[in-house]
Amino acid sequence: MEPVCLVEPVPSSGALRVNPAALGLLRGLTRPLHVLAVFGPRGTGKSFLMDRLAGQGEGFPCSPGIWVWCLPHPTQPDQALVLLDTEGFPEQEGDKTKLSQLFLLNVLLSSVLVYNTRSEGDPQRQLDRLTYVRDLPQMVQVLDECSWENSFLLSSVLPSFVWCLRDVAPDPCLDEVLEATGHELDSALSSPQDLEDSPSSCVQRLFPCRKLFRFCSPRVDGGHGEPPSPADQLHPTFQEQMGCFKDYVLSRNPKTMVGNRVVDGAFLADFLERVVDLLSRDKPVLLSEICNDLQQEGDDYSVGYPMDPTGGAPPRRAAASDAQPSVPEPKRERVVPLQAFRPAPPVLAQAAPGTAQPGAMEEPMCLIENWPGGELQLNQRALGLLQSFRQPVVVVAIAGLYRTGKSYLLNRLAGKDRGGFSLGATVQSHTKGIWMWCLPHPRRAGHTLVLLDTEGLGDVEKGDTKNDAWIFALAVLLSSTLVYNSLGTIDQCALEQLHYVTELTERIKVKAAGEGGQQEGEDSAEFVQFFPAFVWAVRDFTLQLKLDGREITEDEYLENALKRREGQPEKLDLPKKYLRQYFPSRKCFVFDRPAPRCDLPRLAELPETALSPEFLEQTQCFCSHVHQHTGTKTLPGGHVVTGTLLGTLAVTYVNAIRSGAVPCMESAVLALAQMENSAAVGEAVAVYEEQLARRAALPTESVQELLELHAQCEREALRAFMARAFKDEEQQYQWQLKDKLDSKRSELCHRNELASSDRCTAALMELSQELEERVCEGSYSVPGGYQRLLDDQQEMVEKYQLVPGKGIMAAEVLQQFLKSKETVAQAVLQTDQSLTDRQREIEEERTRAEAAEREAQLCQEMQTRTEQLLQDQERSHEEHVRQLTAKMEEDRRQLLAEQQRALALKLQEQERLLREGFRGEVAQLGRQMQNLRKEMSRPQRSRCVVC
Incomplete structure (x- = not known):
């Protein structure tokens, strides 16, 4: 062109x-x-x-x-x-x-x-x-x-x-x-x-x-x-x-549009029309609303699908006539492009037939690239792949100084003796940025294990501690278990090298400014809600696990190393303080050297027989613990994170860092909730349509049968919405869903009426064909023809009453049909010479009475139908309230459980601080616990917009 x-x-x-x-x-x-x-x-x-x-x-x-x-x-x-x-x-x-x-x-x-x-x-x-x-x-x-x-x-x-x-x-x-x-x-x-x-x-x-x-x-x-x-x-x-x-x-x-979704020409054309219309009316352009509206209209757009990680065109959405419409995806921010060349496509392993896992990565790929100058950028293809995993994710990230064997440990977690995360064999840092490997979880069906290998901290060639701090902060924000990998022993030097943990409060905010934003001395429990479990892996450990002449466990070794000592300079004490505050769930593993020093450069190539038996046993214990005890990545309130949501969180945090802002966890969760709740509405509507297509056989014989069908589909749609939605505190999205389901009910009723009307009309046309032919032939234009017409018409009505599956419009269609034949009957009546004028008057009166009776019966049916619809509205209202109440109670239980865990951890920390003599911090911790108890005793908010 x-x-x-x-x-x-x-x-x-x-x-x-x-x-x-x-x-x-x-x-x-x-x-x-x-x-x-x-x-x-x-x-x-x-x-x-x-x-x-x-x-x-x-x-x-x-x-x-x-x-x-x-x-x-x-x-x-x-x-x-x-x-x-x-x-x-x-x-x-x-x-x-x-x-x-x-x-x-x-x-x-x-x-x-x-x-x-x-x-x-x-x-x-x-x-x-x-x-x-x-x-x-x-x-x-x-x-x-x-x-x-x-x-x-x-x-x-x-x-x-x-x-x-x-x-x-x-x-x-x-x-x-x-x-x-x-x-x-x-x-x-x-x-x-x-x-x-x-x-x-x-x-x-x-x-x-x-x-x-x-x-x-x-x-x-x-x-x-x-x-x-x-x-x-x-x-x-x-x-x-x-x-x-x-x-x-x-x-x-x-x-791409909002949601990181590639678009085709149809979407872009409709988007352009909508924007120009808004500009002509001097109205602001709200991108999320436009994109969501266009997706909800059900046109044949590519938008709503993530970029195909292999680089191909996205799948097409189903046409409007398909039985099961596509589910619009959560709205997400677009990720900025990465680099001047097209990245190589990821290698995917084929999933076994019948498994829930849609596929896994045969090898890792870079998720967050660390460019020269410390600029962090997301890899589009890796992001698209991560967002294609709809299962809950268990995220294990490893951080630590460079050249300490982090990648090798992750390969063992992946169950790979060969391949996997690349290992460096020189004094230079090998891994750059954050690399990702998505695999089926070895112990949890229907879950994806996401392994994150981070760039080594403290690289002398880079010399950028600020960049290292951001890498460490991202590992904390994205993982459900953070493994810190170090060499030798946990001594003061090792703790000083972990100074990144003391900078977390400078790199991460819990609340947005103006919403009770972060202040000095902010409650550590708020960070704990977002932070992962902490595992310290001590490599090449050569000491004996003994303390004061008795053997101790690895965990006791860690806790003793984190014991704070009164009189120690505060600066030296900070890593211990923050590790205990922000990572109350801690675990320690020590590892012998895996092989002689001369074999370490080719560690990935060594067979297990060449490795230290003690190291293999320790590695097995480590992998078993991580696989068994690392929880699914969740957001505060217990909402489960999928690969799709994890990718969106990565976008949010990296964009904040790139813009010079400090990532705000609460704002990220609220923005994610908006996107996820909008998607939950679309998914619920799709579930309704799917259930309806599976159950519906229109027309139904009664309005009650139709409303029961709607109620069954509505319950399933509500369950789908409640399972996915979170932090819909004003019930804004549930209100949207209720409006859509009410519209679906009206549409269903209309479709049912049309199906019934079509079937009834077809039956009457077939049954009246012989009658029409007789009228055209003049068979009734003879003496006694009127009575014969009445008899034939009554016979036709009786046959019509026996036709099955006519639906709720049977009486109304019959009434309309008989009314359309009144002119013919009146003409036959007037020309029937066998009837006297008085008999004609009687017949006309009888005809009017029968028509009036049918009309009255029809009005009664309509009134009954209206009452049933009103009753169904009340039922629908009660169903929304019931499911909302159940979700609010479950959310409340989840919140109380989190608060109780936080309170228990604070009590433990208070006891430790008392033993160590930090009475000033004990008083501060006591105030935090008092505030937490007040929060726990606060009655649940009962406001319900849907109600």
Whole structure:
């Protein structure tokens, strides 16, 4: 196809309108979309740049609005390439509203946004012309009524930002500065005079994935006028720069919406229509609401499915006519793209037939990449794979100093003697970032074991303790058991090396600001709700487990090492204090050296016979404990975390770190609850439809039978919702579900009436066919014909009454049929010469009386039907209240159990502090326990919106 106008301004009003023909082209694209949009000042060669991306000499016209060009992706056959070229903005201030709206559409529609400018004077001035970026937080929101800052949420869903600086003259000094910084665009953005709302600051805050490309003049003669014609020869340097730019932008991930879901052309077209309509009415754009509404409409979208981890196109949703509609996925923030090359697809093992496990990874892959400079980024393919696991997850993370054998220990947990996490054999740190391995849990059917191998802490080559602290914090936040791996003994040196635990309160917040946010001396019980169990693995342990002449267990060895001693400097005491406060569930394992030192570099290749028997026994005990006692990853309140939710948590925390914020656990859980509860509504509706398709045989013989069918399906839908929803404290989502199920009941009643009406009409048409033929033949236009007509009509009615399966509309359809035949009967009556005038009057009166009686009976049936519907509404209300009450009671029991465990742990810690002489901390702990007891005695909130 050639480029066509997608969005154009209306000349009379300046408002934007969408071209239906272009929407039709978009809707024909069924593959995932890779959308590149260009925006910038006039006369900077935007269209020329997009034409080069399309591989064409000329294509885009220089016309107002946004033009679209749909092409096959040149390197990814499973994707479609969509190029968007937007009119340039003028030197002087133009129609700011229109240009802001055009910029907003570029941002919302694209997976890569290219800002194109010429290098004229100070590059900072060119970026400061992008004033439209400041309007984004006011014009678009991600979630409605979310406690998180909207700008932060926007940064998680906006596209990659690529700045193309054109016609740059060679400048060796500038090159040296940019190369020394390691990040060209951030260097160009940095300015000590930047205000918080300057375009430079807004770009830094809203677009965490940024890239700068500098281009020389494309003309061989070095001119800076019009772009060269197709016949002109391009400058070799420009061609090289263009190749790098093209490789980068085409390797970005497909277009995704809220929820990290790839979309096809149909979804993007409907999304565009909805956004333009909101802009025309000066209403803010609420992304989560738009995406959720479009998913709920049941059109044939790809959206709602996670990216296929193998790189293929996502599966298609069922059509609206299918018996079982698709379940919309939880809404999640989009993950920023990672790198300039396309990552290799993960290797999946085939699942055994009939197993619940959809597949497992044959080898680990990097989940969170740690780029030079300490920048953490999520690997899209690993994330998509993790989110494809719908089972509960048991997450074991290992952390510790580099070159201490962490990866080997995880391989043993995975039950792999060969392969698995890569082992390094030199003094250099081998694992970078956080690597993931998803496997069927060896002891819990229907659970996935997620092993996380973290980058070694304290790498002298990296020298970035802040980056190490973030890696450690992520391991704590994502795991249900954290294994800390160290060498030698647990002495003061080992504890000082674990200083990352003392920084957790600086790296993690429990509550968002303004909601009782974190204060100094915050109750450690609030952290304990989120933190994992703690296992200390001491490697190459050579001491005897004896204390004061008696043998002790490994756990006693750990607790003795954590015993605090009065008079010790507070700084030295902090690791012990925080380990005891934040990790009350602790376990210790010691390991002999697995093999002679000379064999350690090839440890992964050694057969078990070459390993120390003591080490093998210790490893077996360690693996058995972790497999048996590591709990399913849960959120406060006991909500079970699946692979899908774990991936969303990873997105939330990494995006917070990338934006410079401190991850807030409560905000993450609340945002996750919004997404999960919305998905729970969709899943419950799908369960209702599935149950209905399995049970329904329309039409039913009575309204009561139909309502019982609805009640059975509604109960199953409610169970599905209650099983998945959590923290729906205002019952907002249950109210949504109730509205949807009420609509489903109305729709079911209507369908039942139509099915009954169709069947009754068909039966009457068949039974009355002979009667109609006699009327047409004039068989009743003879003396005595009227009585004969009545007899034949009565015979037909009697046969109709015997037809099975007519449903609830039998009487009403019969009444309508007989009323339609009154004119024929009246004509036969008037022409029947065997009847006197008096007899005709009597017959007319009798006919009217019978019709009135049937009408009265029909009204009685309608009244009875209405009363049954009202009774079912009351039943539905009681069912919602019953299941809600049961869930609230279960949540209350779960909360009390958590609080009782926290109180018991505080009592134990209080006793230890008393024995150790820390009376000041005992008093503080006593106040915390008093507050906790008050919380436990507080009556359960009884407010129920549904009620």
